[in-house]
Amino acid sequence: MTEKAREYEVVLWGATGFTGSLVARHLAENYGEGLAWALAGRNREKLEALRDTLGLPDLPIIQADSGDRASLDAMVARTRVVCTTVGPYARYGDALLAACAAAGTHYCDLTGEVQWMARTIDRYLATARDSGARIVHTCGFDSIPSDLGTWYLQEQMFERYGEYADEVKSRVGKFSGGASGGTIASMMLMLEEAVDDPAVREALANPYSLNPEGEQWGPDELDSNQPQYDADFAQWTAPFVMAAINARVVRRSNALAGYPWGVDFRFDERLLTGAGARGKARAAGIGMGSQLTPLVMGLKPLRWMAGRLLPAPGEGPSPREQRRGHFELFFHGRNFASGNALKLRVSGDRDPGYGATSRMLGEAAVCLARDNLDCDGGVWTPATAMDGLLLARLQASAGIQFDILDD
Ligand SMILES: NC(=O)c1ccc[n+]([C@@H]2O[C@H](COP(=O)([O-])OP(=O)(O)OC[C@H]3O[C@@H](n4cnc5c(N)ncnc54)[C@H](OP(=O)(O)O)[C@@H]3O)[C@@H](O)[C@H]2O)c1
The missing domain is CATH 3.40.50.720 (NAD(P)-binding Rossmann-like Domain)
Structure with missing residues (x-):
C-alpha cells in the first residue's frame, strides 16, 4: 500500500x-x-x-x-x-x-x-x-530486548546451523533503575481490573493470551514462583516481574510469523539470582514476593496506601539514576534434535525503564x-x-x- x-x-x-x-x-x-x-x-x-x-x-x-x-x-x-x-x-x-x-x-x-x-x-x-x-x-524495555533478542538469536542459529532453536530461555542478569508514577498507575489499574473482571483474569492466566484467536495454546505454562536451577547458566533463577508481558509478546511474534520456530516452540524468562545456597535463598525470597504482591495489592486499602507512598504520575528516577542505570539479558537457544545451542547478550547503558x-x-x-x-x-x-x-x-x-x- x-x-x-x-x-x-x-x-x-x-x-x-x-x-x-x-x-x-x-x-x-x-x-x-x-x-x-x-x-x-x-x-x-x-x-x-x-x-x-x-x-x-x-x-x-x-x-x-x-x-x-x-x-x-x-x-x-x-x-x-x-x-x-x-x-x-x-x-x-x-x-x-x-x-x-x-x-x-x-x-x-x-x-x-x-x-x-x-x-x-x-x-x-x-x-x-x-x-x-x-x-x-x-x-520499551517490555518487550523490545526480549522480543528482538529472541528474533536475533534465532536468525543467528539459522545462519550457523541451518535450523532454529526449539527453546529459547531469556535470563535477566544485572540491572539497575527505578519505577515512574505512570508505570505504577498502570500496574495498579491492571490489578484493579483483574479483581473486577473475569475476562482480565483469563487473559492473565493464559500464557498465550496475545496469540491470534484460535491459536492461544502451546507447551509453555505460567511462570513458576519456585526457585529453579538453570544448568546452562549454572545459577538459580526466580520469576521476573516483566516476564508475564515479554513472554507473551515473544510467543505472539512466533505465531504472527507463521511459526517459523515451530508450534511447539518454548520460551521463558527468569531472573538470575546466583549460584549456591545464597542464589537459591534469593530466588526463594523473590518468588515469595511475586506470589504475595498481587494478593496484597488486590486489597483496596493497601492499593490506596501504596499509591500515596510510591511515585505519582509525572515522577520517576532522577537523571543521575538513569545515567548510572544499565541492564543485561542473556538468551540461550537450543535445538533438541541436533543439540546445537547458542548464547546472546542484550545490554543497555541506561536504566531499563526510562x-x-x-x-x-x-x-x-x-x-x-x-x-x-x-x-x-x-x-x-x-x-x-x-x-x-x-x-x-x-x-x-x-x-x-x-x-x-x-x-
Ligand atoms: N514498557 C515499558 O518499558 C515502560 C517504561 C516506562 C513507562 N511505561 C508506560 O508508559 C506510560 C507513561 O508513563 P509515565 O511515567 O511517563 O507517565 P506520566 O508521567 O504520568 O505521563 C503521562 C502522560 O499522559 C498525559 N495524559 C494523561 N491524561 C491524558 C489525557 N486525558 N489526554 C492526553 N494526555 C493525557 C499526561 O499529560 P499531562 O502532563 O498534561 O498530565 C502525560 O503527558 C505508563 O503507562 C507506563 O506504564 C512503560
Missing part, C-alpha cells in the same frame, strides 16, 4: 509526561530539525515549557485530549506515526488506537498491559489491516516512519514489524547492543 503524504513523520503524544519528555529529548538530540515531528499533549502551556528546554523553538505543538475524539482524529491525520506515552493505556489509549487504525496512521506505544492488548487486538485488527496502519505495542525505554520508543517511531518495512497494516510485535531495521537503529543510536557469546 502506498503511504499517504503527511505533514509530520512522527507526532509524540504525551510528550509532557515523565517518559514522554525523555523521548522528546532523545528525538531532539538525535534528529532535531532533520525529522519532521511535533510535540503533542493535552496541556499547551506544559508543551510550550517542554519545547523551551529542547532548543527547538519552531517545533510544532498539537493539543489533543484522550476524551476528545475529534482532536485525536485531527492529530493522527497529520502524521505518518503517532508515538504515545499517554498511560495507563487501558484508561486513555482506546480512542487513539481507534483513530490511528481508521486513518492508516502507524502507531507505537509502551504498554505492558496484557489485558488491554488482548482486548484491543480483536477490536482494531480488521480496521488496521484495511487502512494499512501498523500498530506496534510494547516498544533512560533506555525512551530511546527504544523514539527509535521505533523513526523506524516506523522511515524504514522500508516488510509488513502490511495490522497489530504487530516489535520483532514482526521492524526486526533487523530496528535492531540496527538501537545499536547505532540507543546504546543497546546485541552480542553473540561464543563460549
Whole structure:
C-alpha cells in the first residue's frame, strides 16, 4: 500500500509526561530539525515549557485530549506515526488506537498491559489491516530486548546451523533503575481490573493470551514462583516481574510469523539470582514476593496506601539514576534434535525503564516512519514489524547492543 503524504513523520503524544519528555529529548538530540515531528499533549502551556528546554523553538505543538475524539482524529491525520506515552493505556489509549487504525496512521506505544492488548487486538485488527496502519505495542524495555533478542538469536542459529532453536530461555542478569508514577498507575489499574473482571483474569492466566484467536495454546505454562536451577547458566533463577508481558509478546511474534520456530516452540524468562545456597535463598525470597504482591495489592486499602507512598504520575528516577542505570539479558537457544545451542547478550547503558525505554520508543517511531518495512497494516510485535531495521537503529543510536557469546 502506498503511504499517504503527511505533514509530520512522527507526532509524540504525551510528550509532557515523565517518559514522554525523555523521548522528546532523545528525538531532539538525535534528529532535531532533520525529522519532521511535533510535540503533542493535552496541556499547551506544559508543551510550550517542554519545547523551551529542547532548543527547538519552531517545533510544532498539537493539543489533543484522550476524551476528545475529534482532536485525536485531527492529530493522527497529520502524521505518518503517532508515538504515545499517554498511560495507563487501558484508561486513555482506546480512542487513539481507534483513530490511528481508521486513518492508516502507524502507531507505537509502551504498554505492558496484557489485558488491554488482548482486548484491543480483536477490536482494531480488521480496521488496521484495511487502512494499512501498523500498530506496534510494547516498544520499551517490555518487550523490545526480549522480543528482538529472541528474533536475533534465532536468525543467528539459522545462519550457523541451518535450523532454529526449539527453546529459547531469556535470563535477566544485572540491572539497575527505578519505577515512574505512570508505570505504577498502570500496574495498579491492571490489578484493579483483574479483581473486577473475569475476562482480565483469563487473559492473565493464559500464557498465550496475545496469540491470534484460535491459536492461544502451546507447551509453555505460567511462570513458576519456585526457585529453579538453570544448568546452562549454572545459577538459580526466580520469576521476573516483566516476564508475564515479554513472554507473551515473544510467543505472539512466533505465531504472527507463521511459526517459523515451530508450534511447539518454548520460551521463558527468569531472573538470575546466583549460584549456591545464597542464589537459591534469593530466588526463594523473590518468588515469595511475586506470589504475595498481587494478593496484597488486590486489597483496596493497601492499593490506596501504596499509591500515596510510591511515585505519582509525572515522577520517576532522577537523571543521575538513569545515567548510572544499565541492564543485561542473556538468551540461550537450543535445538533438541541436533543439540546445537547458542548464547546472546542484550545490554543497555541506561536504566531499563526510562533512560533506555525512551530511546527504544523514539527509535521505533523513526523506524516506523522511515524504514522500508516488510509488513502490511495490522497489530504487530516489535520483532514482526521492524526486526533487523530496528535492531540496527538501537545499536547505532540507543546504546543497546546485541552480542553473540561464543563460549
Ligand atoms: N514498557 C515499558 O518499558 C515502560 C517504561 C516506562 C513507562 N511505561 C508506560 O508508559 C506510560 C507513561 O508513563 P509515565 O511515567 O511517563 O507517565 P506520566 O508521567 O504520568 O505521563 C503521562 C502522560 O499522559 C498525559 N495524559 C494523561 N491524561 C491524558 C489525557 N486525558 N489526554 C492526553 N494526555 C493525557 C499526561 O499529560 P499531562 O502532563 O498534561 O498530565 C502525560 O503527558 C505508563 O503507562 C507506563 O506504564 C512503560
